[in-house]
Amino acid sequence: MTSTGIRLHAPAPGWAISADVVVVGSGVAGLTAALRCEAAGLTTVVVTKARLDDGSTRWAQGGVAAALGEGDTPEQHLADTLVAGAGLCDEEAVRILVTEGPDAVRRLIDTGAHFDESSEGELELTREGGHHRRRIVHAGGDATGAEISRALVEAVRARGLRTIENALVLDLLTDAEGRTAGVTLHVMGEGQHDGVGAVHAPAVVLATGGMGQVFSATTNPSVSTGDGVALALRAGAEISDLEFVQFHPTVLFLGADAEGQQPLVSEAVRGEGAHLVDADGVRFMVGQHELAELAPRDIVAKGILRRMLEQDAEHMFLDARHFGADMWEHRFPTILAACRANGIDPVTEPIPIAPAAHHASGGVRTDARGRTTVPGLYACGEVACTGVHGANRLASNSLLEGLVYAERIAADIAAVHAGTGLHARVPAPVPDPGRPAHPLLAPEARFAIQRTMSEGAGVLRSQESLAKAADQLQKLHAEARDALRENGKTAEPGVDTWEATNLLCVARVLVTAALLREETRGCHWREDHAERDDTHWRRHIVVRLNPDRSLAVHTTDTADFPPIR
Numbered sequence: 001m002t003s004t005g006i007r008l009h010a011p012a013p014g015w016a017i018s019a020d021v022v023v024v025g026s027g028v029a030g031l032t033a034a035l036r037c038e039a040a041g042l043t044t045v046v047v048t049k050a051r052l053d054d055g056s057t058r059w060a061q062g063g064v065a066a067a068l069g070e071g072d073t074p075e076q077h078l079a080d081t082l083v084a085g086a087g088l089c090d091e092e093a094v095r096i097l098v099t100e101g102p103d104a105v106r107r108l109i110d111t112g113a114h115f116d117e118s119s120e121g122e123l124e125l126t127r128e129g130g131h132h133r134r135r136i137v138h139a140g141g142d143a144t145g146a147e148i149s150r151a152l153v154e155a156v157r158a159r160g161l162r163t164i165e166n167a168l169v170l171d172l173l174t175d176a177e178g179r180t181a182g183v184t185l186h187v188m189g190e191g192q193h194d195g196v197g198a199v200h201a202p203a204v205v206l207a208t209g210g211m212g213q214v215f216s217a218t219t220n221p222s223v224s225t226g227d228g229v230a231l232a233l234r235a236g237a238e239i240s241d242l243e244f245v246q247f248h249p250t251v252l253f254l255g256a257d258a259e260g261q262q263p264l265v266s267e268a269v270r271g272e273g274a275h276l277v278d279a280d281g282v283r284f285m286v287g288q289h290e291l292a293e294l295a296p297r298d299i300v301a302k303g304i305l306r307r308m309l310e311q312d313a314e315h316m317f318l319d320a321r322h323f324g325a326d327m328w329e330h331r332f333p334t335i336l337a338a339c340r341a342n343g344i345d346p347v348t349e350p351i352p353i354a355p356a357a358h359h360a361s362g363g364v365r366t367d368a369r370g371r372t373t374v375p376g377l378y379a380c381g382e383v384a385c386t387g388v389h390g391a392n393r394l395a396s397n398s399l400l401e402g403l404v405y406a407e408r409i410a411a412d413i414a415a416v417h418a419g420t421g422l423h424a425r426v427p428a429p430v431p432d433p434g435r436p437a438h439p440l441l442a443p444e445a446r447f448a449i450q451r452t453m454s455e456g457a458g459v460l461r462s463q464e465s466l467a468k469a470a471d472q473l474q475k476l477h478a479e480a481r482d483a484l485r486e487n488g489k490t491a492e493p494g495v496d497t498w499e500a501t502n503l504l505c506v507a508r509v510l511v512t513a514a515l516l517r518e519e520t521r522g523c524h525w526r527e528d529h530a531e532r533d534d535t536h537w538r539r540h541i542v543v544r545l546n547p548d549r550s551l552a553v554h555t556t557d558t559a560d561f562p563p564i565r
Contacts, residue, residue: 002427003178003374004547006234007171008501009437010493010501013184013198018164020252021044021184021413022188022201024169024228027057029381029402029414030144030207035111036410037205038161042417044415045199046163047185049208052153055398056209056220056382060145061334062114062128063138064108064403065396066101069125072096072133081397084130084296087242087391089536092388096368097397097404100149104403105137113151115139128267128395130296136396137508139330146412147254147380148399168495169227170196170234172204173429180204182428183231188495202427205365206232206372206379207406208477211497211506213446215357216454219248225499226506228383232364233505233545234438237372238540239563240385241362243513246523247459248358249300253289253315253353254342259450263316263338263357267395270294272331274320277350278307281319298392298523301355305459308354317350355459359398361389361523362513365542367564370409378407378413389563391522438549439480441504443496448476449503457511460527466515473508481549505545512551513541 023034026048037044048055066079079097082089109115113295115137116124127136139147156163166188173181182200208228212220226520229239250270252263270276270293276285284307289295295303320328325347328336339346363373364379366386372379381402386403458468480501483489491497519533520526538559544552556562 003174003236004234004545006438006545006547006549008234008498009440010170010184010186010489010498011196011197011514015026015197015198016046017199019199019201020417021045021201021203021205023205023207025055025207025209025381025383026052026153027055027207027209027381027402028399028407030205031156032209032403032406032411033118033205033483034161035155035159036407037413038159039133040410040414042414044161044217045201046156046161046165047167047183047199048165048169049227049283051165052148052156052163054221054223055149056224058145058149059163059219059221059264060148060399061264062396063126063136063144064105064266064399065131065136065394066105067098067131067135067401068102068105068123072135072165074101074355075307076133077101077135080131081339081388081394081562083394084392086392086532087232087390087534088522088540089390090387090561093368094184097388101400102402104400104407105323108148108151108403111151111155113148115147116141126268127271127294128487129270129300130394132527136271138266139559140266140333142334145399168431168498169231169536170207170498172374173198173200173230174235176430177429178375179427180374181427186495186498187285194252198428198429200427202376204377206377206383207402207415208358208383209382211503212357212451214449214503214507215458216259216450216511217251217262218357219251219262220357221261224281225502227499228379229363230505232374232377232379233509234373235374236432236544237374237377237379238473238542239509239531240365240540241273241391241513242360242510242543243541244389244515244522245357245510246297246359247301247355248351248359249297249304249320249355251356252338252342252344253354256314263342265335265353266332267297267366269320269332269335272323274323276300276304276316277319278311279313279317287454292371299393303501304353304355314515315354318353319350320346320438321348321350332474333466358403359393361391361393366560368408370405371412371564375562378409391524405444438498438501439484440491441476441480441500442491443500446496446500446503449500453507457514461524461526462556463515466511470511470515474513476504477508495550509543509551512545513551516541516553538554
């Protein structure tokens with residue numbers, strides 16, 4: 001795969017450092033990959049957009065799913081994952097996940113993560129939607145992500161890994177042969193270097209997290225602007241299944257006009273017995289699925305939205321008053337505090353909830369070793385599409401995916417280094433291409449993109465809504481392109497304009513794929529094509545960026561991904 005030659009409009013790097021590996025992102029995937037690479041003797045640099053512990057991982061409430069309980073097996077975990085993925089999981093990728101997962105969790109514990117235990121000293125397991133067994137480990141009741149982040153950050157600092165915080169990654173560098181040669185990045189004020197610089201390395205691991213900020217309401221932090229997917233597209237990598245955005249069913253409803261990051265009410269609350277009810281107290285999920293409130297997330301989100309439409313309501317309710325104060329305080333202290341901070345006391349009243357954008361099941365296409373279609377570029381965690389999640393992620397599989405595939409990436413990089421010595425040298429990046437840099441959007445375009453996506457490509461989609469969204473996104477794209485072409489003007493380079501430009505890039509891909517997929521499958525719900533269509537659509541949609549900034553789109557022949565060459 002050759003580079004598109006497209007790069008963001010940005011100053012030339014004013015400083016550079018070199019390494020064997022640069023890991024972009026500091027969540028569970030990024031820090032696990034970095035620690036394993038460092039343990040293999042590779043000089044590793046971690047680049048993160050905020051502080052080391054500010055990524056999406058620390059917001060995870062539920063836990064890590066793995067077959068660790070008595071009577072549970074990887075085969076049972078595999079079966080639940082395949083059902084949730086609605087026919088589009090790569091079975092071999094899932095088998096890797098569930099087979100290697102238990103030991104990966106144990107290694108995380110060895111790294112220093114402390115999970116909740118029973119009075120007998122056994123791991124305390126809970127259950128979430130789509131799981132037929134209790135197999136989710138958790139920490140601090142509902143603060144699992146925070147504990148995992150703490151343990152990994154402490155390990156990174158204890159081992160003295162070089163880190164660059166407050167740094168937005170811009171573009172991939174490549175050498176004369178088209179192989180990865182590092183990244184450019186912009187350090188924001190408080191980092192170790194000022195302004196735009198570069199890390200030269202023959203292996204780059206993207207672990208940049210999600211793209212939830214492409215929607216107005218999301219559980220994702222403000223840094224989740226799709227930077228890794230956008231970088232990979234400009235580098236010529238393939239993106240797959242981006243239409244499958246999971247909307248978490250139970251997000252604290254703060255009002256119809258609420259924007260930005262919204263408080264999550266973990267699936268584990270339902271796992272412990274909370275009920276979804278309407279304003280009349282009716283449990284509307286009973287009879288819709290054998291697992292009722294614990295059905296896979298796409299089914300629950302659709303059930304909530306249907307009831308909202310039927311009753312012309314802005315939200316539904318999650319009722320866990322029967323837990324009592326003691327259980328709320330000890331099992332879900334984080335959620336309890338978030339609710340009370342917003343004027344809701346779940347001990348005495350039902351919690352108002354509504355679906356909001358939560359997790360991208362698609363992303364940068366990889367193989368079982370985390371390799372993308374660009375030589376030397378790897379991806380893991382939410383930014384990647386390994387084939388594990390298919391059309392809908394099974395609850396608590398995301399942290400496990402980050403663990404398992406980060407370890408596989410580190411093993412592959414170490415094997416290449418040991419076998420060929422390729423990473424013993426730092427490749428020389430080729431100069432910036434002669435063509436004009438990618439035009440930048442004004443910062444206020446971010447809000448236009450979010451409104452467009454929420455209205456046209458949210459939980460419920462149609463030909464009409466998606467076509468309207470595509471037109472609005474194309475206008476933003478054309479305005480920026482024409483301004484650069486006609487008078488050489490573009491928005492001033494900076495974090496706000498780079499983020500807005502990245503959001504437009506991923507939004508265009510998402511809407512293009514969603515328009516093409518004329519069926520309802522997993523978390524992609526087309527009201528004008530309400531049925532699943534295995535004959536025509538049990539396959540993946542793959543998108544690349546052309547050198548002229550148009551999108552090249554094709555579908556795979558089967559549900560299996562073609563190999564990475």
